[in-house]
Amino acid sequence: xxxxxxxxxxxxxxxxxxxxxxxxxxxxxxxxxxxxxxxxxxxxxxxxxxxxxxxxxxxxxxxxxxxxxxxxxxxxxxxxxxxxxxxxxxxxxxxxxxxxxxxxxxxxxxxxxxxxxxxxxxxxxxxxxxxxxxxxxxxxxxxxxxxxxxxxxxxxxxxxxxxxxxxxxxxxxxxxxxxxxxxxxxxxxxxxxxxxxxxxxxxxxxxxxxxxxxxxxxxxxxxxxxxxxxxxxxxxxxxxxxxxxxxxxxxxxxxxxxxxxxxxxxxxxxxxxxxxxxxxxxxxxxxxxxxxxxxxxxxxxxxxxxxxxxxxxxxxxxxxxxxxxxxxxxxx
Amino acid sequence: xxxxxxxxxxxxxxxxxxxxxxxxxxxxxxxxxxxxxxxxxxxxxxxxxxxxxxxxxxxxxxxxxxxxxxxxxxxxxxxxxxxxxxxxxxxxxxxxxxxxxxxxxxxxxxxxxxxxxxxxxxxxxxxxxxxxxxxxxxxxxxxxxxxxxxxxxxxxxxxxxxxxxxxxxxxxxxxxxxxxxxxxxxxxxxxxxxxxxxxxxxxxxxxxxxxxxxxxxxxxxxxxxxxxxxxxxxxxxxxxxxxxxxxxxxxxxxxxxxxxxxxxxxxxxxxxxxxxxxxxxxxxxxxxxxxxxxxxxxxxxxxxxxxxxxxxxxxxxxxxxxxxxxxxxxxxxxxxxxxxxxxxxxxxxxxxxxxxxx
Numbered sequence: 001x002x003x004x005x006x007x008x009x010x011x012x013x014x015x016x017x018x019x020x021x022x023x024x025x026x027x028x029x030x031x032x033x034x035x036x037x038x039x040x041x042x043x044x045x046x047x048x049x050x051x052x053x054x055x056x057x058x059x060x061x062x063x064x065x066x067x068x069x070x071x072x073x074x075x076x077x078x079x080x081x082x083x084x085x086x087x088x089x090x091x092x093x094x095x096x097x098x099x100x101x102x103x104x105x106x107x108x109x110x111x112x113x114x115x116x117x118x119x120x121x122x123x124x125x126x127x128x129x130x131x132x133x134x135x136x137x138x139x140x141x142x143x144x145x146x147x148x149x150x151x152x153x154x155x156x157x158x159x160x161x162x163x164x165x166x167x168x169x170x171x172x173x174x175x176x177x178x179x180x181x182x183x184x185x186x187x188x189x190x191x192x193x194x195x196x197x198x199x200x201x202x203x204x205x206x207x208x209x210x211x212x213x214x215x216x217x218x219x220x221x222x223x224x225x226x227x228x229x230x231x232x233x234x235x236x237x238x239x240x241x242x243x244x245x246x247x248x249x250x251x252x253x254x255x256x257x258x259x260x261x262x263x264x265x266x267x268x269x270x271x272x273x274x275x276x277x278x279x280x281x282x283x284x285x286x287x288x289x290x291x292x293x294x295x296x297x298x299x300x301x302x303x304x305x306x307x308x309x310x311x312x313x314x315x316x317x318x319x320x321x322x323x324x325x326x327x328x329x330x331x332x
Numbered sequence: 333x334x335x336x337x338x339x340x341x342x343x344x345x346x347x348x349x350x351x352x353x354x355x356x357x358x359x360x361x362x363x364x365x366x367x368x369x370x371x372x373x374x375x376x377x378x379x380x381x382x383x384x385x386x387x388x389x390x391x392x393x394x395x396x397x398x399x400x401x402x403x404x405x406x407x408x409x410x411x412x413x414x415x416x417x418x419x420x421x422x423x424x425x426x427x428x429x430x431x432x433x434x435x436x437x438x439x440x441x442x443x444x445x446x447x448x449x450x451x452x453x454x455x456x457x458x459x460x461x462x463x464x465x466x467x468x469x470x471x472x473x474x475x476x477x478x479x480x481x482x483x484x485x486x487x488x489x490x491x492x493x494x495x496x497x498x499x500x501x502x503x504x505x506x507x508x509x510x511x512x513x514x515x516x517x518x519x520x521x522x523x524x525x526x527x528x529x530x531x532x533x534x535x536x537x538x539x540x541x542x543x544x545x546x547x548x549x550x551x552x553x554x555x556x557x558x559x560x561x562x563x564x565x566x567x568x569x570x571x572x573x574x575x576x577x578x579x580x581x582x583x584x585x586x587x588x589x590x591x592x593x594x595x596x597x598x599x600x601x602x603x604x605x606x607x608x609x610x611x612x613x614x615x616x617x618x619x620x621x622x623x624x625x626x627x628x629x630x631x632x633x634x635x636x637x638x639x640x641x642x643x644x645x646x647x648x649x650x651x652x653x654x655x656x657x658x659x660x661x662x663x664x665x666x667x668x669x670x671x672x673x674x675x676x677x678x679x680x681x682x683x684x685x686x687x688x689x690x
Contacts, residue, residue: 129658135651300482309471
């Protein structure tokens with residue numbers, strides 16, 4: 001096998017792993033969209049906020065220290081303790097659940113029955129709000145997430161595969177973190193599917209996704225389910241935030257991965273969990289391959305910025321509901 | 333007492349279909365124009381022009397453009413920043429390629445080029461609707477910004493990758509370049525805004541505007557009663573992009589003078605203009621003005637209060653600004669989904685009956 005071809009395969013594998021990370025963000029979107037019809041633009045910022053909160057709690061930072069200092073002229077910044085990672089993750093989950101409740105109670109409860117586009121815009125507002133709150137609470141500097149996740153290329157894979165090609169091929173370079181992320185994503189998806197299939201709450205959630213009024217009529221509380229769904233999305237966001245944060249530091253650009261998850265959703269369909277995974281992989285592989293074969297040699301590189309959108313756009317022209325989406329039926 | 337139709341008799345069809353049917357509105361309109369054209373230019377200084385007036389005028393043009401597409405035709409677009417970049421770069425290429433032609437013509441041509449680009453990116457809207465379209469317009473946003481970054485021809489192979497506006501004159505007065513007087517910047521933006529608003533107003537209350545609104549309210553029903561969706565959607569994209577292109581050209585040539593595309597016309601700009609029309613009011617020209625004014629004034633006001641009065645650090649105020657803008661958007665969507673324009677409409681309804689409401 002020629003080295004070029006093998007490097008092509010390496011690109012595909014790395015693309016698949018990147019796609020899994022996109023899919024992680026997209027999952028949160030699908031959960032909320034299915035249950036409440038809200039297209040949650042704030043999912044990326046939720047990931048950022050969750051990661052920031054996790055780092056802040058682990059380092060024992062005082063929330064809103066910046067604001068408190070400015071108002072009262074004090075000079076506080078840390079409690080002076082370190083919180084172990086497991087406990088910090090647990091506390092962050094609690095914060096995300098509280099956030100889910102607040103979002104439902106203060107915003108979306110008042111917007112029931114509004115047009116989807118209004119709900120969408122409200123989530124854009126929510127994204128700005130949350131971004132500001134995150135900065136106010138924990139400061140806006142770039143943080144490193146010290147969870148002890150493995151980093152760097154995997155030597156083992158490199159040595160195992162270097163025999164495949166000739167002398168100019170040195171084996172596949174695969175980031176350990178990407179492998180961990182893939183595993184975590186698989187576990188998460190399996191967990192979500194199991195939750196939706198086998199628990200009472202999960203069944204109620206699916207009932208709500210199916211038909212709001214029918215679910216109401218058999219005694220399912222919509223607002224409870226919505227809080228539940230937003231909490232789940234918050235937890236998914238936390239996982240995505242940990243993975244992306246470990247990869248590139250916890251910083252503002254993390255919230256932009258939400259934008260990357262959008263073409264994934266369009267491709268996979270807004271209402272399908274497997275769609276989010278498959279869409280993520282297609283986008284991940286597609287953009288890496290395009291960059292490798294056409295973008296970098298002929299177009300000056302950085303095509304990853306837009307390729308996903310173009311791919312989704314072309315795809316949608318032929319199949320407007322995405323790969324696995326429910327058929328869109330329009331009536332007058 | 334002043335604000336009512338009673339006694340204001342229309343004696344011709346022309347008078348019956350005028351833009352402002354109430355006499356008080358007409359007088360107010362002329363008074364605003366007179367103040368804007370004949371009073372403000374004599375008092376404007378560099379701070380007011382740069383911090384408030386010029387950005388307000390330019391964003392108002394962009395907001396009118398986006399409002400035509402989103403508010404009147406119902407097609408949500410997140411590509412405003414990209415289209416503004418098209419206007420800016422088209423204007424730059426025209427200015428440097430044809431230095432003898434007036435800048436006014438360049439700006440209008442830049443609008444035309446943006447209209448063509450916008451209509452091209454509007455083509456998928458015939459198949460794709462709602463959120464899917466909103467995401468599809470992101471393709472325009474990212475692709476255009478990437479293109480202006482990568483293709484050196486667009487920035488004339490300059491080393492920094494920036495574009496810088498050369499000095500150009502209108503009637504002997506510099507309107508671009510470093511030596512522009514604040515009043516000249518203000519005036520050229522004001523003239524463009526006035527003309528754009530007039531065109532937009534008359535388009536939206538004519539046949540074409542009605543077909544846009546029919547598409548917005550229910551596209552299938554509109555198609556059945558004989559509105560051509562291809563024509564309506566593409567004209568909406570073209571007209572909207574024309575205005576956005578003009579605002580982009582002004583933003584680059586008159587306001588900033590030098591532009592780096594990712595910074596000036598990134599995704600944040602698309603959201604900013606979208607917020608303007610949400611807060612101002614979808615489907616309302618007054619809303620475009622009100623929203624632009626609000627979101628231009630808000631950061632300035634917060635900065636004055638936070639940094640100058642309270643003495644807080646600037647980054648803290650910047651974070652607070654995000655919280656406030658985001659909170660306001662949610663507040664408006666909950667309390668008044670039709671924005672500031674609806675408040676204005678309600679105030680007018682009340683005024684009509686005042687002081688004897690029933």
